[in-house]
Amino acid sequence: MNNDEAKFVLRAYRPGGGDAGDPALAAALEQAKKDPALAAWFEREQAHAAIVATKLRLIAPPAGLRDAILAGARAGTAAGRRRHGWRRPAWLAMAAAMAVLFSVAAWWRLAPVGGASFEEFAVNFVDRGFRLQKHSADISELEAWLAEKRGPLPAALPAELAALRALGCRTLEFRGREVSLVCFERDGKEFHVFVARREVLADTADTAGPRFHGHGKLVAGAWSDARNHYVVVSDADLPTLQRLL
Amino acid sequence: MSNEAFTQLVDAHYGALHRFALSLARNGADAGDLVQQTFFIWATKGGSLRDTAKAKAWLFTTLYREFLRGRRREARATSIEELPPGEQDIAAEEIDRVARLDAGAVMAALQSVDDVFRAPLTLFYLEELSYLEIADALAVPIGTVMSRLSRGKAQLRAALTAEERGAGAKVVAFAAAKGGKS
Numbered sequence: 001m002n003n004d005e006a007k008f009v010l011r012a013y014r015p016g017g018g019d020a021g022d023p024a025l026a027a028a029l030e031q032a033k034k035d036p037a038l039a040a041w042f043e044r045e046q047a048h049a050a051i052v053a054t055k056l057r058l059i060a061p062p063a064g065l066r067d068a069i070l071a072g073a074r075a076g077t078a079a080g081r082r083r084h085g086w087r088r089p090a091w092l093a094m095a096a097a098m099a100v101l102f103s104v105a106a107w108w109r110l111a112p113v114g115g116a117s118f119e120e121f122a123v124n125f126v127d128r129g130f131r132l133q134k135h136s137a138d139i140s141e142l143e144a145w146l147a148e149k150r151g152p153l154p155a156a157l158p159a160e161l162a163a164l165r166a167l168g169c170r171t172l173e174f175r176g177r178e179v180s181l182v183c184f185e186r187d188g189k190e191f192h193v194f195v196a197r198r199e200v201l202a203d204t205a206d207t208a209g210p211r212f213h214g215h216g217k218l219v220a221g222a223w224s225d226a227r228n229h230y231v232v233v234s235d236a237d238l239p240t241l242q243r244l245l
Numbered sequence: 246m247s248n249e250a251f252t253q254l255v256d257a258h259y260g261a262l263h264r265f266a267l268s269l270a271r272n273g274a275d276a277g278d279l280v281q282q283t284f285f286i287w288a289t290k291g292g293s294l295r296d297t298a299k300a301k302a303w304l305f306t307t308l309y310r311e312f313l314r315g316r317r318r319e320a321r322a323t324s325i326e327e328l329p330p331g332e333q334d335i336a337a338e339e340i341d342r343v344a345r346l347d348a349g350a351v352m353a354a355l356q357s358v359d360d361v362f363r364a365p366l367t368l369f370y371l372e373e374l375s376y377l378e379i380a381d382a383l384a385v386p387i388g389t390v391m392s393r394l395s396r397g398k399a400q401l402r403a404a405l406t407a408e409e410r411g412a413g414a415k416v417v418a419f420a421a422a423k424g425g426k427s
Contacts, residue, residue, distance in 0.1 A: 008395055009391065011394050012369070012376040012390065012391050012394050014372045014375070016372045018375065019375055019376070022375065041334055041335075044334070044335040044337065044340065045335060047335075047340050048340050048343065048402075049369075051340060051344050052343065052401070053370045053371070053372055055343075055348045056348065056351060056352065056355070056367075056370050058348035059263075059348050059349070060260070061260050061263040061264075062273060062277060065259065065263060065277050065280060066255060066256070066259055068281055069255050069259060069280065069281050069285075070252060070255060072281050073255075073284055073285055073289070074288075137271075163350075163353070164353070165353060165356065185273055186349045186353060187267070187273070187349045187352060188273025188276060188277070189273065190273065
């Protein structure tokens with residue numbers, strides 16, 4: 001086994017030492033003990049892997065996921081028991097449930113979203129839930145789509161915010177005026193950026209630096225530039241949002 | 246399986262499964278769905294899956310299969326794996342730079358790695374499965390896992406460097422913002 005072959009094998013060695021007893025890796029480990037250059041390479045490789053592993057462990061699952069898993073599994077097993085004991089056609093119950101769901105959804109979609117201010121409207125819009133009209137992680141595609149729809153375009157975004165993974169965008173109306181919405185995501189938290197032209201929201205106060213507010217489970221940050229007013233609404237915590245802006 | 250045992254199983258593994266799903270799906274909503282679906286299958290599948298000693302590997306395998314079922318794109322794998330290796334040794338400064346990045350930036354870099362390398366790479370960093378178990382979970386030969394880890398690590402290092410450079414600027418033009426397709 002030469003050093004290149006040893007490196008190839010040792011890249012599969014987990015940083016926590018979980019593979020210490022693996023006989024297939026033993027020869028490569030033994031070679032690393034005898035060859036200082038290979039040993040130094042392996043040490044850096046493990047240090048790098050350990051840092052990446054540590055960073056990933058810091059990412060916590062979203063609040064509520066555990067309860068949703070447990071509730072979903074209980075519902076599934078209960079449904080399974082019912083199926084075995086009582087042969088009611090499942091599609092019949094499903095169809096009835098869907099009919100109720102669609103009628104509720106239709107009412108829900110028609111109800112307008114209110115808000116005394118641009119920020120309050122944005123928070124209410126996110127809180128109610130919405131659908132993206134354009135899905136893409138490519139910012140230039142989103143910009144082209146918004147331009148085609150004549151939605152207000154962000155002049156610039158804080159770099160930390162713009163570096164998040166884009167999910168998509170849509171347009172909507174606030175007080176009969178066009179608003180653009182661009183959505184980003186990181187670590188299971190979503191960041192929804194609402195953009196309105198300054199001239200159409202004359203009563204919205206200028207906010208040169210971002211101002212932050214908590215709104216129950218959501219947080220919001222608002223700021224302005226020469227062209228637009230912006231509000232970002234997120235389900236992340238306030239410090240996370242402040243770091244992004 | 247009793248409710249208590251199932252809850253213990255969820256508590257033991259849902260965090261790591263969520264990180265794996267987040268890496269694969271690249272967004273929180275789909276990741277949550279994948280984890281829920283995985284445990285739902287465990288809860289409803291029947292007696293054949295009740296060997297709890299193998300539960301962890303089974304859960305990761307099932308989550309990955311559910312992800313693939315949703316994506317249905319294996320054709321790219323062959324051409325990507327034919328790329329020549331080009332790894333440079335890791336410098337000490339590179340380790341320090343990664344240490345300064347926040348967890349979200351590291352996950353974002355991982356999410357930018359090509360699909361075919363990302364699954365084994367994430368499982369490797371989660372440290373829950375050995376390379377042998379990763380090979381079983383992904384249904385690929387052991388040598389392929391090693392090859393994908395090697396190439397995936399090279400891609401990840403490049404992505405981490407890009408994340409680190411991107412963390413410098415304060416404001417960027419909207420059109421100039423990062424825009425890799427998922």
